[in-house]
Amino acid sequence: MYKFWDRVGIIFLVAGFLALILPLFTDFPFRWEFLWICSVPSVVVMRVKDIQNGKKIEPVLAIAFSVCIFGFSLYSLLWS
Numbered sequence: 639m640y641k642f643w644d645r646v647g648i649i650f651l652v653a654g655f656l657a658l659i660l661p662l663f664t665d666f667p668f669r670w671e672f673l674w675i676c677s678v679p680s681v682v683v684m685r686v687k688d689i690q691n692g693k694k695i696e697p698v699l700a701i702a703f704s705v706c707i708f709g710f711s712l713y714s715l716l717w718s
Contacts, residue, residue, distance in 0.1 A: 640687070643683055643686070643687060644687075646679075646683055647679075647680045647683035647684050647687075648680075650676055650677065650679040650680035650683065651677060651680040653676040653677075654673055654674075654676035654677030654680065656676075657672040657673045657675075657676045657677075658673050669715070670711070671711040671712075671714050671715045672715075674707050674708065674711040675708065675711050675712065675715070678704045678705075678707060678708040678711075679708075681700060681701075681704045682701055682704050682705070685697035685698075685700045685701050685704075686701070
């Protein structure tokens with residue numbers, strides 16, 4: 639199961655990297671929201687693994703902050 643979550647985290651991280659470099663090679667407009675929408679799930683997956691390994695406080699704060707940024711990014715994409 640750990641390999642599955644490692645792969646899911648890496649897939650989201652690669653998607654965030656591609657969202658970062660995509661505007662360099664295409665006419666697609668650059669928006670920070672796409673970077674956050676792709677990379678925040680990767681951060682959450684990695685912090686959940688830390689919680690399973692015994693860490694408690696820092697991963698919960700990172701997850702809460704990531705969810706907040708995800709919400710702001712989604713709001714900005716949908717209503718701007």
